[in-house]
Amino acid sequence: MTAVDASEQIFPRHRLANGLQIIAQPMEGVESVALGYLIAAGARNEQQREAGISHFVETLGYQGTAHRSVQELTEAFEDIGASPDSGTETEFTSYSVTVLGRNLAPALELLTDVVLYPGFVPDEVPKARDRILQEIAQIEDEPMRKVLDLLRREYYGGHPLGNDVLGSVETISALSRDDLQAYWRRQYLAGNVVLAVAGKLDFEALVRQVEDLCAAWPAGEAASLPAVPEPRRHALVVHKDSAQQHIGIAFPGVSFGSDDYYAVALLTLTLGGSMNSRLFNEVREKRSLAYGIGASFVPAATSGFVRIYAGTVPEKADQTVAVILDELAKLEADGVTEDELQRAKTLLKSNVIMRSESTAVRRRAIATAWWYEGRVRTLEEIKERIDAVTLDQIKRLGASLGMSTRIVLTAIGPRSEEELTGGRI
């Protein structure tokens, strides 16, 4: 009980009658405040024929509201020195901004206008469509981004979590203004919304303003997702005459909120999360096979995976893949050493604390924690959870995640699948 009380003091929260949730973290010694809405309108919420629609709606977000033209909206943000941001991800769309504390109220009013009263200005729709089609083309010019998009899609094998955020030329070209509005009505429901605010703020005043601005927001929640299928061991290699071979490898991790969350985070750090990690040492330091090499943990609501990226000249690509697969086999068989685990814990704890100093990062952290777990842990609690991870836990995970059996590889570049994998995947 005491932990919950402490958490409520540090992270005050409030739920509106319509289901909209507010989570906040007042911070001392800062002049700024970061605020943002997370809305359950991500690529995973899309039907096949509407692929990319969440991002399409987001692209229109700052292009005018029911109350303000694009010109008025842009200038209103500029008048409070704000450069608002937005982004669409697999599981949500976010709209956020960081301003000086004294501008919190006008910033909140503007951001709410954007998410709750979108204009879908008829002139802006074709312009947004055109911009998105250009973005889709742009990704093709950046193989190191493209290869990771492919990896997600292949890993989730047709499940909505593998959907491309941008959609395709076909779907984007076909979506109408009516489709966008219908999607907005379906997903932008109060029960799907978390407002997170961190920095210089007065929580009581914040709640009053949100009650005022958002009381009329229609209630409702998004449909839940189908179960995530088992990843199928396979490779997908796309030919391109690029300077490097870009390689992505994924194997199963765990979801947000899992008891093994920090164990997977620590395992990933040891594998490829620092300049002293196994992959960095084996691939780069010892063999000079690649410049870019590393691993990261990509958790989601109900599942998650660990992702490895390597970029290497084609002549060294086959060996690079072989070295990575060898390292995965070792990790699967033997886990990590006591020494590695201690170092990874120190690094992870230190990163968690140091990143907590920025209001924008805190805003994002409490928003995602609340979103995925319905709770926010204090730094002390997070440190305890990290410290509680044991060698045995990691060894058990290493053996059970499926680093050899449920592994997916994608690559873009001059090498063929046979050359790259030598039949090992």
Added chain:
Amino acid sequence: MAGSSAANNSTPRGATARATATSEAASGGRTQGRFYTHRLPNGLQLLGQYMPDVQSASACFYVNTGARDEDPAIMGVSHFLEHMMFKGTARRSYEDINREFEEMGAENNAGTWLEFTYYWAKVLNDQLPRLIDLLADMMRPKLDPADFEQERGVILEEIARYEDIPTSVLFDRLLSAYYAGHPLSHRTLGTAETISALSVERMMEYWRRRYEANNILFSIAGNFDWEAVRGQVEQLCGGWGTGEAGRSTTDVAPAPAFRNFTRDDMQQEMIAFGLRSVPRSDDARYTAEVVGTILGDSTGSRLFWGVRETGLAESVGADYLAMDGSGLIIVFATTEPGKAAQTIEAVRGEVRRLQEGGVTEDELRRAKTKLATRVVLGGESTNSRMLSLVGSWLSIGRLETLEEVEEAIERVSVQDCRDFLDRLPLPDHEVGVALGPLPEGALS
């Protein structure tokens, strides 16, 4: 390691390399933000800002050396050297260095650009003594020939990597065109040829000449004890030698030109312009920031309305790049090939309109509000403060408080912008390049 892109927000923009003026006097009385400066007898300059509300500190050694300071035959040596600094010292192997950073829980990296190389880390403040010991030791590298051969392969990988990042290729092409024949046309990574031909002896010679104490700054921001930091740096670095590193800082004034480069495998056409502006130490540097913001900020700028919102380009923007003895406003746009010619015309049209009509009171006020807000937001990050200290020291020979910077931005008037445009008319030295599928000459 080693971001070489100037578009990278974490790089300190426009650090200049005037041999650092002098000392304690510059800090005189500016205790409001608790600023500290100290200069060792050998010339090493120490800068600090105490931030009481954080638990961490960011520290760096910042060397006034980069690709512009290289003999073209050894182009890329600064960046290659930056990698070698992580490979071991008389006291530490590379395993020791990487392990120690990790044991401290440090966030750390290094970066090389045309006119600087820096090595930074952020740690919780109880790790500071250990961090300073490690960073200072790294500045005296072993440069072992076997490690050198090994790392050459990684550098060649990095060169190949940047070939697959169109913005980086475009930026290189722009600077080569704008600064043709000038050291600022050098590529930070070098080329496969220069890197393959480089010897460890040449690197050692370069290190000796450029890493003298009076060509280096130590900067720290966050929660620390200045007396302890100063004492430790003095003890560790007091024996470093003094030299005559220097640098040529002539500026260029190119004639307008445009050239497009073909990359068959690309789908989008990327465009960049360099417009002549003032160097970092110029009195009009804040006016240049304001004009750059009015022309090309990510929202609400002339280019935003005239090029992006009209549906021509997917993205467009402008940035003021302040360097030692030279300055540029860089304009960039990405569009589909069919709209490239129109986009270029629209960009030129906006530049001309700004040149002829100047700025309005309204847009000036909004640009200043945005810039002032960014100054305050940046002031909350230890990394950003650490680099700002270096930037202001190298630009004007003293440290500026956030309030001073805000006031300087606030003072910029419509007339200042007019004077600035008259002094260096934007279209007079407009050099442009494009990269994409269009055939050579298609946009000339």
